[in-house]
Amino acid sequence: MPFKAGSFTEVLTQHGVARRDFLKFCGVMAGTLALPHDLQTQIASALEAPARTPVIWLEMQDCAGCSESFLRASRPSAAGVILDVLSVDYHETIMAPSGHQAEKSLNDAIAAGGYLLVVEGSIPTKDNGVYCCVAGKTALQSLEEASANAIAVVAVGNCAAFGGIPKANPNPTDAVSVMDLVTDKPVLNLPGCPVNVVNLTATVVHFLTFGALPDMDGLHRPLFAYGARIHDNCERRGHFNAGEFVKEWGDDGHRHGWCLYQMGCKGPVTYHNCPTVRWNEGVSWPVAAGHPCIGCSEPGFWERPTYVPVELHEFTPPATYPDVVKEMPAIDPTNAAVTGVVAGLVAGAAGAVAIQQLGKKDPEDEEIVED
Ligand code: SF4
Numbered sequence: 001m002p003f004k005a006g007s008f009t010e011v012l013t014q015h016g017v018a019r020r021d022f023l024k025f026c027g028v029m030a031g032t033l034a035l036p037h038d039l040q041t042q043i044a045s046a047l048e049a050p051a052r053t054p055v056i057w058l059e060m061q062d063c064a065g066c067s068e069s070f071l072r073a074s075r076p077s078a079a080g081v082i083l084d085v086l087s088v089d090y091h092e093t094i095m096a097p098s099g100h101q102a103e104k105s106l107n108d109a110i111a112a113g114g115y116l117l118v119v120e121g122s123i124p125t126k127d128n129g130v131y132c133c134v135a136g137k138t139a140l141q142s143l144e145e146a147s148a149n150a151i152a153v154v155a156v157g158n159c160a161a162f163g164g165i166p167k168a169n170p171n172p173t174d175a176v177s178v179m180d181l182v183t184d185k186p187v188l189n190l191p192g193c194p195v196n197v198v199n200l201t202a203t204v205v206h207f208l209t210f211g212a213l214p215d216m217d218g219l220h221r222p223l224f225a226y227g228a229r230i231h232d233n234c235e236r237r238g239h240f241n242a243g244e245f246v247k248e249w250g251d252d253g254h255r256h257g258w259c260l261y262q263m264g265c266k267g268p269v270t271y272h273n274c275p276t277v278r279w280n281e282g283v284s285w286p287v288a289a290g291h292p293c294i295g296c297s298e299p300g301f302w303e304r305p306t307y308v309p310v311e312l313h314e315f316t317p318p319a320t321y322p323d324v325v326k327e328m329p330a331i332d333p334t335n336a337a338v339t340g341v342v343a344g345l346v347a348g349a350a351g352a353v354a355i356q357q358l359g360k361k362d363p364e365d366e367e368i369v370e371d
């Protein structure tokens with residue numbers, strides 16, 4: 001993972017990354033972190049500094065999905081190089097040494113101190129933590145030892161942040177999250193199943209630029225990534241407002257990209273930046289792919305039935321709008337439009353539908369208003 005010694009520009013060149021792409025990346029990071037654009041230069045200077053922050057990455061009760069997500073940034077790209085700027089001294093899955101050599105790397109890094117500790121997975125506490133052991137130590141012991149000399153702890157994925165699947169009922173190992181155990185160090189949570197590497201990269205960039213973790217919410221999540229609800233930035237939100245819902249997998253609404261609320265979408269109660277940064281180099285995200293958000297960045301998401309709609313605390317859209325295709329009796333178009341507008345204004349959200357329908361010229365469209 002660490003690159004050869006040399007200037008940062010040389011490192012970029014070695015990875016086939018043009019300098020203008022690096023500066024563009026710094027601009028994107030400033031945007032992701034919700035920083036003023038003119039801080040792009042400060043970010044670039046900080047990343048070009050020769051100092052490298054060591055990282056210890058521990059895996060506890062996990063599926064290694066967050067490590068997979070991390071490795072997704074290792075193709076030649078500015079983000080990949082930034083993560084290379086970190087000296088990953090210990091990562092069970094990707095490090096070259098094994099056995100005693102690996103343990104020596106870990107012990108040396110802990111003794112030197114001044115590192116970022118990244119934790120993936122929850123920590124079992126039942127029976128003194130015997131349900132997760134590496135190198136003869138329980139996850140409980142490893143976390144206690146490794147957090148002692150850390151500058152800060154970053155919990156990646158829902159399991160490390162909130163307990164995730166291992167903590168789900170009946171929680172046979174009494175699994176807990178990192179912040180349940182580490183109380184004397186700054187802990188930042190990057191929940192998700194898995195973590196989005198964009199948010200991990202942005203956190204690292206913030207740390208390298210300002211020497212501190214970004215501002216967090218009450219659940220220790222950085223506000224730049226978890227400050228807004230999925231529902232408020234969702235590309236299907238217009239359909240929600242218009243009362244246009246998918247009712248069945250593969251129905252016409254599903255094919256037309258309508259709202260997935262009635263299929264159990266947790267977007268209205270989930271805070272994450274998936275609609276804006278997306279996944280897999282910005283290619284797509286769950287709702288764009290036609291599946292409801294399952295709320296993987298929230299505590300206890302595995303306890304919630306995936307396909308049951310969540311309770312809405314603002315307003316509840318009526319579930320009585322017509323299906324995508326519906327046979328309607330013939331009526332007078334003018335009266336239908338006026339009736340629709342009046343009913344819509346009374347019904348709140350329905351007003352948007354009615355006004356929209358009023359502007360349509362096709363009599364078939366106007367027939368829909370009557371319902
Ligand atoms: Fe998007 Fe889900 Fe909200 Fe519908 S309920 S607008 S699919 S986030």
Ligand code: F3S
Pocket residue numbers: 192193230270272274285286287292293294295296297
């Ligand atoms: Fe997770 Fe929902 Fe984003 S399921 S990946 S928070 S769209």
